[in-house]
Amino acid sequence: MEPSALLDRIARSLQPVGLESVEVYLKSGRSRRAALGSQGQLSSLHRETGWAVRASGAQSSFFCCGSGAPAPDGPWPNPAGPPLRLPGPRPVLDWRAPQHLRAPLCVEHEALEILEACGRELARELPSARLLQATLEDGESASLVVNSRGVEASWCQRNATLYLEAALGSHQVIEYSGEKSASAFHPTALARRIADRLLIRRDGSIAGRGRGTVLLAPPVAVRVLGGLLPLLMDAVGRRRGLGVDDSSIGSRCLTIVDDGRLPGGLFSAPVDGEGVPTRRKVLVDRGVIVSRLTSGSEGAATARELAGCVRRASFRDVPRVGPSHLFIEPDSERAAGVLLEEMVEGHYFLDPVDAGRFDLTNDRFEMTVAGFSVRSGTPTAAVSRARLSGTISQLLGGLDAVARDLTFFPLGGLLGSPSLRIVGLDVTAS
Amino acid sequence: MWISDADATAAGRCLAQIAEKSNDIVDLFLEIRREIEFRGEEEGPGVVERSEQGFAVRLVREGRTYLSARDAFEPGALRSALRDVTRVVPSSAYRVPELSAARPLAQRDDDCRSFSARVRQALREMHAAFDFRSRVASHGRRVQIVGRRLVPAAQSEDFFSVTCSTPWGAFGTLTAVLDDACARFVARALLDRFRARDAEAVSGVSGAIVLAPAATAVLLHEAVAHALEADTLVMSGRPDAALGVKLGSDLLDILDSPSELPTGLRRETDDEGIPVLRRWLLQKGCVDQVLADRFHAGSSRQLLPGAGRRAGRHLAPAPRSSHLELLPGEQRLEELLEGAEGLYFSEISSGRLNPLTGELVVEFPHGRRFRSGNLAERVGRCALRGKASRILSAVEAVGDNSVFAGAGWCAKGGHRLPVWATCPHLRLAGLEVEV
Numbered sequence: 001m002e003p004s005a006l007l008d009r010i011a012r013s014l015q016p017v018g019l020e021s022v023e024v025y026l027k028s029g030r031s032r033r034a035a036l037g038s039q040g041q042l043s044s045l046h047r048e049t050g051w052a053v054r055a056s057g058a059q060s061s062f063f064c065c066g067s068g069a070p071a072p073d074g075p076w077p078n079p080a081g082p083p084l085r086l087p088g089p090r091p092v093l094d095w096r097a098p099q100h101l102r103a104p105l106c107v108e109h110e111a112l113e114i115l116e117a118c119g120r121e122l123a124r125e126l127p128s129a130r131l132l133q134a135t136l137e138d139g140e141s142a143s144l145v146v147n148s149r150g151v152e153a154s155w156c157q158r159n160a161t162l163y164l165e166a167a168l169g170s171h172q173v174i175e176y177s178g179e180k181s182a183s184a185f186h187p188t189a190l191a192r193r194i195a196d197r198l199l200i201r202r203d204g205s206i207a208g209r210g211r212g213t214v215l216l217a218p219p220v221a222v223r224v225l226g227g228l229l230p231l232l233m234d235a236v237g238r239r240r241g242l243g244v245d246d247s248s249i250g251s252r253c254l255t256i257v258d259d260g261r262l263p264g265g266l267f268s269a270p271v272d273g274e275g276v277p278t279r280r281k282v283l284v285d286r287g288v289i290v291s292r293l294t295s296g297s298e299g300a301a302t303a304r305e306l307a308g309c310v311r312r313a314s315f316r317d318v319p320r321v322g323p324s325h326l327f328i329e330p331d332s333e334r335a336a337g338v339l340l341e342e343m344v345e346g347h348y349f350l351d352p353v354d355a356g357r358f359d360l361t362n363d364r365f366e367m368t369v370a371g372f373s374v375r376s377g378t379p380t381a382a383v384s385r386a387r388l389s390g391t392i393s394q395l396l397g398g399l400d401a402v403a404r405d406l407t408f409f410p411l412g413g414l415l416g417s418p419s420l421r422i423v424g425l426d427v428t429a430s
Numbered sequence: 431m432w433i434s435d436a437d438a439t440a441a442g443r444c445l446a447q448i449a450e451k452s453n454d455i456v457d458l459f460l461e462i463r464r465e466i467e468f469r470g471e472e473e474g475p476g477v478v479e480r481s482e483q484g485f486a487v488r489l490v491r492e493g494r495t496y497l498s499a500r501d502a503f504e505p506g507a508l509r510s511a512l513r514d515v516t517r518v519v520p521s522s523a524y525r526v527p528e529l530s531a532a533r534p535l536a537q538r539d540d541d542c543r544s545f546s547a548r549v550r551q552a553l554r555e556m557h558a559a560f561d562f563r564s565r566v567a568s569h570g571r572r573v574q575i576v577g578r579r580l581v582p583a584a585q586s587e588d589f590f591s592v593t594c595s596t597p598w599g600a601f602g603t604l605t606a607v608l609d610d611a612c613a614r615f616v617a618r619a620l621l622d623r624f625r626a627r628d629a630e631a632v633s634g635v636s637g638a639i640v641l642a643p644a645a646t647a648v649l650l651h652e653a654v655a656h657a658l659e660a661d662t663l664v665m666s667g668r669p670d671a672a673l674g675v676k677l678g679s680d681l682l683d684i685l686d687s688p689s690e691l692p693t694g695l696r697r698e699t700d701d702e703g704i705p706v707l708r709r710w711l712l713q714k715g716c717v718d719q720v721l722a723d724r725f726h727a728g729s730s731r732q733l734l735p736g737a738g739r740r741a742g743r744h745l746a747p748a749p750r751s752s753h754l755e756l757l758p759g760e761q762r763l764e765e766l767l768e769g770a771e772g773l774y775f776s777e778i779s780s781g782r783l784n785p786l787t788g789e790l791v792v793e794f795p796h797g798r799r800f801r802s803g804n805l806a807e808r809v810g811r812c813a814l815r816g817k818a819s820r821i822l823s824a825v826e827a828v829g830d831n832s833v834f835a836g837a838g839w840c841a842k843g844g845h846r847l848p849v850w851a852t853c854p855h856l857r858l859a860g861l862e863v864e865v
Contacts (some may be wrong), residue, residue: 038661039725039746040490044497045514046744050482054475063475067482068502068531080543081469081476108517132665170787316480 001072007146009072010053019055019062019079021086022148023274024070026051027315029141029157034111036119037133037165043108048141050315056084063318087295089150092277095261095270098180101158106138106182114185118164121191126168129198133165138182143312145275153275159266161410164190168198173351178266178410197351200370204384206429207373213346213400213423214388215339218407220349220369221417224395225256225328227358227365232256232283233321234294248287250396255329256284258293260308262325266414273312273319281307283326287396295321311413327406327416336403336419341377347386347427348372348379363391368430387430398424437527438581441508444526446578448489448516455490455724456515457703458508458576461743464535467567468542483532486743489515490725499743503529535570541608542566542590548610549594552617560624565593566608569848575703582703588694589848591839592616598627599779599795604837604848606692622776626796631810633865638772638826639814639858640800645778646756647836647851652781653790653818654684655751655849656842658711658719660726660733662785669720670730678715678822681759685710686721686737688752691850692834695753702738702747709737711754715822721749741845748843754851759828766827766857767800773863774798774805783818790818794863812863821861829855 001009003024011022028049035042052065053076060079106114115134122129138160146152160182164175175194179185216224231249260278261268271277274295283291293309311322340348349371356367366389372379390398401421408416441458449456462483469476485508486499498514500507509526546564553559569591574584593602594616601619605612641649654677656662663669688697688706697706702724710718723738726749738747767774775797782791793813799806814821836851 038664039748040493040495042495042497042746044495044499044744044746046499047501048744049501056475061475062477062479064479066480067484068504077466077477077479077539079475079477081474082472084475167786170784172784172786316482318474318478320474 003144003146004152006070006072007148010070011148013073014055014076017079018057020148021056021084023054023086023145024051024147025053025143025145025273025312025315027141027143029139030105031137031139032105032108032111033135033137034108034115035133035135036112036115036131037135041112043112048314052312052315054084054086054319055079056086059083065315086147086149087151087274087276089152090277092153092270093261093279097156098264098268100180101140101156103158103181105140106160111136111138111182114162114182114187117187118190121187122166122194125191125195126198129166129168129195131164131166132172133163135163136182136185137161145271145273147275151275153271155269155271157267157269160184162190164194166194166198168202171198171201173197173201176410178408178414180266197370200351200372200382201384204370204382207347207383207386207427208429210427211424212427213343213421214425214427215336215343215346215348215374216420216422217336217348217350217371218405218417218419219409220352221328221420222409222411222415223352223356223367224420225326225415225417226411227356228360228392229323229326231360232292232326234292247289249284249289250287251399252286253331253399253402254284254287254396255282256326257282257329258307258309258323258326260324265325266408266410267324269324272308272324273310276308276310278308278324281309293321293323295319323413323415325408325414325416327408328402328418328420330404330406330418331402332404334401334403336405339401339403339419339421340374343374343377343421346374347383348374349386349388353385353430358392360392363393365389365392365395385430387428388425389428390425394424395422398422438576440525440527441576442578442581444508444512445576448512449578451491453728455488455728456578457488459486459488459701459740459743460529460532460574460576461485461571462532462535463569463571465567465569466539466542467565468539468546470546470564481534484743485511485529487511487515488746495725495746497746503531532572535572538568538570538588542568545592545608545613548613549616549620552610552613553621556617556621558621558624560596562594562596562620565591567591573701575699575701577703580703582699585697585699586694587848594620596620596623598623602838604839604850606694619777622796626808626810629796629808629810631865632773632812632863634862635773635812636860636862638769639861639863640766640772640774641856641858642774642776643833643835643853643855645775645794645836646853646856647754648778648781648838649792649821649856650684650754650756650853651751651836651840651849651851652783652792653822654678654711655686655721655754656783656785657788657818658717658721659751660720660722660749661843663720664726665785668730669722669726670732672717672720673732675717676715677712677717677819679825680714681825681828682712682715682822683710683757684712685755686751686753687755690755690852691753695850697752700736700738701740702735704736704738706752707734707736709734721751723747723749739845739847741847745845748845750840750842750845750847751849754849754853756828756832756853756856758830758832758854760830761827761857762830763855764803766829766855767803767805769802771799771801773809774800788817788819789815790821791815812865814861814863816861821858824858824861825856826859827857831855
């Protein structure tokens with residue numbers, strides 16, 4: 001059945017109960033998964049087909065989803081809770097589907113070879129290390145959304161993720177990365193990164209107490225960005241009274257952007273999960289909050305221009321506001337090495353040991369990290385654990401330089417950051 | 431077949447065709463599930479319903495698992511999935527049956543819809559009133575496994591989940607029934623959070639620690655169940671090497687008994703179609719059996735399958751506990767609280783076991799001091815850290831009143847599974863809590 005005809009039938013079946021706003025979402029996809037670990041060697045193929053319907057009347061609403069194809073005549077759940085406001089149609093900017101969407105999924109032996117290569121390369125880099133678990137997932141999907149206000153949009157996704165968990169004695173690290181296809185992963189580079197992280201954990205000392213300059217490598221910096229996410233979400237930020245609009249929250253080096261159609265981005269698409277066109281949206285401009293991530297339903301309340309930032313991880317998930325490619329804007333003139341050379345004394349943190357705690361209400365944060373002590377621009381000793389802490393204001397206000405090495409990590413959406421140099425934070429033993 | 435009206439015998443014959451070797455494992459896993467959730471929140475839909483059905487074919491051969499999963503019972507889907515796992519066009523002359531759509535699961539949403547109001551009523555009866563957000567869901571699932579020789583009966587799981595969030599922390603639980611007793615239990619947990627909202631976090635406090643049944647359940651889930659899962663043990667050696675090892679105090683007699691769960695949750699077979707056991711994990715603190723699925727049981731004659739669980743058709747089975755049972759001791763609660771001073775914890779908010787080092791961390795959202803048999807002032811959040819074996823060896827008394835408590839979600843290895851427990855109070859000595 002054509003999507004618009006399906007929408008009509010579903011809408012007709014819901015009209016008698018007063019639900020006149022209706023949205024239908026259809027998704028199909030397939031993925032190959034390969035894994036090595038405690039369950040031996042696994043190779044699997046998944047074909048996923050699902051749908052979701054959101055419907056709302058003047059007083060209440062529901063979200064209903066299922067596998068396979070929807071039965072257009074229901075039965076549907078009785079609505080409850082607040083009503084929804086679905087977005088209307090908006091012009092979609094020029095969009096050319098990236099080439100990688102047409103690449104075929106990797107075959108079984110390719111997927112297993114990548115995982116085995118990761119194990120081999122790790123053994124070569126660090127013979128006493130063990131790869132505990134390796135999982136590669138390569139998938140593609142096609143989505144379509146139509147709603148009763150006239151939105152009709154479709155988009156495709158194609159990406160691969162690689163999860164590696166390795167140990168050296170009692171020390172353990174996890175490396176999780178995303179690429180456009182499985183063949184883009186570099187086992188040697190990944191193994192070296194894991195080996196470096198394990199060696200720092202094993203051979204490093206515990207940091208002494210101090211306050212000085214810290215240089216945060218992208219894996220640590222994106223954790224900071226992740227901790228700040230509630231501040232950048234319209235609903236959460238407003239509810240918690242975080243950061244008044246147009247107020248300064250950080251130094252002039254801080255510019256934060258979300259871009260759902262980032263050229264070359266893993267999740268780039270012409271529209272978001274509600275069919276609203278995506279675009280580049282500056283959230284923090286040189287330290288000042290200028291905008292937030294907001295959905296079609298919240299947009300009416302805030303009267304801000306929508307940026308298409310509603311995410312649907314799968315047909316099972318209720319659409320929610322979230323970043324697609326959220327990043328701290330890099331400084332294309334400065335290499336991370338230059339930022340390091342300019343440091344007289346401080347720490348260069350490469351690796352987050354935990355996710356950190358970010359208390360935006362009480363203006364406090366702390367996270368455990370690993371890296372190096374730095375003196376006169378040179379790393380002098382490995383630090384296996386240090387607690388980085390302070391106020392959020394110090395964290396954002398103390399940012400004195402950003403590098404050009406913008407790197408993205410799959411953390412819900414894609415979060416990206418270059419290396420960040422910050423002054424005035426506390427570094428203590430963890 | 432109960433679940434999709436397909437010809438089970440024909441499906442079994444097809445599976446037998448692709449099992450070339452005697453120790454090949456091959457099965458068809460059929461699943462139908464429905465979840466309806468009521469959300470008492472400011473944003474988003476007030477009701478969320480998810481219903482799914484699908485199947486997976488699995489072949490395990492020489493340590494390699496091949497899996498093919500589908501989200502619909504479509505014509506030709508089983509034939510295509512069989513081809514995916516064998517990677518050849520089957521030469522079988524047998525007819526591959528078509529799988530038909532299953533009947534939807536019955537609605538169980540009335541209790542969910544009114545539960546939040548019942549918790550508020552229970553709070554009022556406790557002379558308290560404050561706002562909280564709730565999510566109350568009914569979960570239904572039917573699974574059926576077709577092997578190459580046997581087609582065990584379809585298995586059912588029907589339960590409810592409740593999550594409430596307050597400015598002082600969130601509380602979640604699973605329950606077999608949403609009755610007034612459950613509403614009072616949730617209200618009590620929320621009230622405890624409210625009353626402990628300004629309590630100081632404690633650190634460096636030593637003395638006796640008494641855990642309520644719900645807290646005991648989480649401790650044992652992390653320190654015993656996860657530690658004795660074959661896929662955890664294989665990370666540091668052979669799983670059967672754990673048999674006979676002294677893991678805890680002589681007072682600990684613990685078993686995993688999926689067949690002893692209440693109606694609606696009780697299992698006869700696991701998610702691989704193997705009959706479940708009353709499996710002794712610890713007898714007088716020594717490891718008697720480990721939790722194994724068919725894959726790991728194939729590596730040693732000493733390991734018994736029957737603990738294979740899968741969160742859904744898209745995941746291969748893994749060894750997990752279903753229902754932990756700690757046999758009761760002889761001490762009444764008043765006796766457990768005797769002594770100069772100690773800490774009493776009614777719940778654990780989270781727990782983690784490092785499978786490489788055996789280090790265990792359990793976090794308490796709040797607690798109470800006790801003195802000479804009486805509960806005293808409240809304390810804030812704190813944690814217990816140490817080797818799992820050291821913490822289990824610190825058990826010095828087990829309560830006499832075992833109750834069904836401490837149910838929750840376990841998300842190890844991407845399998846989000848409900849886990850259940852029947853436990854008494856527990857008293858530990860010689861440990862220290864910290865922030």
